[in-house]
Amino acid sequence: MTLQASTRTAIERARDRYPRARSAILPALWAVQHEQGLITPDAMTEIAGILEVTPSDVEAVSTFYSMYFQHPHGRHEVIVCINVSCALRGAEEIVDHLERSLGCASGETTADGAFTWSSTVECLGGCGGAPTMQVDHHFQENLTPERVDQILGALRSQPTPHEDGVPATTGPAPTEPKGAASGAETTDATSPLETPKEPEQSAITGPGLKKRPRRPGKAAQ
């Protein structure tokens, strides 16, 4: 998929702002992800062209940082903190509730393509309002299962917001998630958008061990 002109302009502007063009790789990846919802090999090649680096330079960066996705996600991103401060104030209850109410495991996407949710050990910095989650980059604090239902209920039918929080007019279609048209099988537990299992996700298993799936994109180090 070719980048939109506005995204290319944003990348060129970032390139010209920094003392060295390569510094614009992170902002460029953000611009692409906000436009397309993920980072594809084609987009990385385009970024490389604009910044005069190699595509592998861009890929090395995009796979290091956990917030860039190499696979399609749902229209809304839900990240729940399970680090100490949130855990002390009931993060497990929120995680269990999301698993039940969204019908999929951490790291997966709901069958209707509305939400990709994951629990993360990476402290979100919302400890004062624990338990905390971020929905489409915005903090939601002092969560209870009821509040989670309210927040997600209001978003379920909404399109992906733009970077500034205003609903998008382009980007992933609200009703037809990517991949659905390709005839991928849908079951109750998985969705067409489910990310392929990455090796690290199964690292903490074994008898009796709690499975704590990692956020996608972090494993390829």
Add this chain to the structure above:
Amino acid sequence: MAEYKLLTKDFGADALQTLKGYERLGGYQGLRDAFKKFTPETLVAEVKTSNIRGRGGAGFPTGMKWSFLPKDVFPRYLCCNADESEPGCFKDRYLIDESPHQLIEGLLIASYALQVNTSFIYIRGEYHDQRLLLERAVEEARAAGYIGKNILGSGFDCDVIVHGGAGAYICGEETALIESLEGLRGQPRLKPPFPAVKGLYGQPTVVNNVETLCNMPHIVQRGGEWFKSIGTEKSAGTRVFCASGHINRPGNYEMRLGTPIRELLDEECGGIWRGRSLKAFQPGGGSMQVLMPQHLDLPLDMNAVQEAGSSLGAGAMIFMDETTCLVDVSMRLVDFYRHESCGKCVPCREGTYFESELMHRLESGLATQAELASLADICSNMDGRCFCPLGDTATWFVMSAYKNFRDEFEAHCGAGRCPVRAQATALVA
């Protein structure tokens, strides 16, 4: 109330996030004073006089850090470290949310002192709204002539670039932050050369925490001597403490350094919740060693807490009540370090893996006594042997918890479940 408000004095004031609102309360007067009263050299000396120590965790004296820059090597760079990701820490987010211009003013004052013409604010990817807020504030400041060429007619030029990270705790380590700013994977660099000599793009570079820079407008306006008079001899000024966990009022509280920890807990945080008692607390964020209730009388002083075997670190206080399982807390922290290990060095990459596997088995009551005994061995092969402090700190909490709560750790061995949680459930029921 025990709070002493310096940085947070005007927080909550009408439209403080906007340039107009900030200026109405005397904003950017510190920058004017810096140009009027100081040369770059005398300004560095004033900051040295203030005795301010870095607020990011290590507590290195800021003035000394500034004076390490080699003379006559340009360009130089200043990076504000807003990659706040320490478990339990949320003060930088608060400082930015409430008053983005205070940070920008501090950054500009520091840039003038260091003769830096391009400064960066590296903000973590999760702080998306804060990044947008800062970007808007930078544009406002630029339009008003505080950023750009010949700032306020001083002849000093400075540009400010807000750079968003994308989810990597390690980028809070200064050399990893620099790598990330250069458009690379955020992995730490070998020191020396230190960033002061060869940092960003191979040039002299200073990396300062958000809160450190937010102090600059106040130091400039009221002087280093005045600043030094607040707090203790070794820990001058105030700090914004992030209180979280089992307390009645979690939040950010700015305290004069030297105040007893108990005042923070009892007067500001409203004590331990649900009428319970304190079991343990972490005074400096996820990386720091656990302290016990008897340590509540320690002053909020970097040296005093260090002598007690822990550290004020990034100022995050996590309080845990009597129902808390320290094995569970240790497991979560170890999981965090495993997730955040950048993979560059073996002791950290492999060590956090072994630690995490062991702690999961222990938490679910499956580990044997022999396995538990290997914990100290794993940790001693990490602490002091890793490339950067991430791997070292991955052992500090778990080892201190093991030392202080040995019975609790041992009771998990072969128990088939978490004995503390079972007891707590019975207690609540």
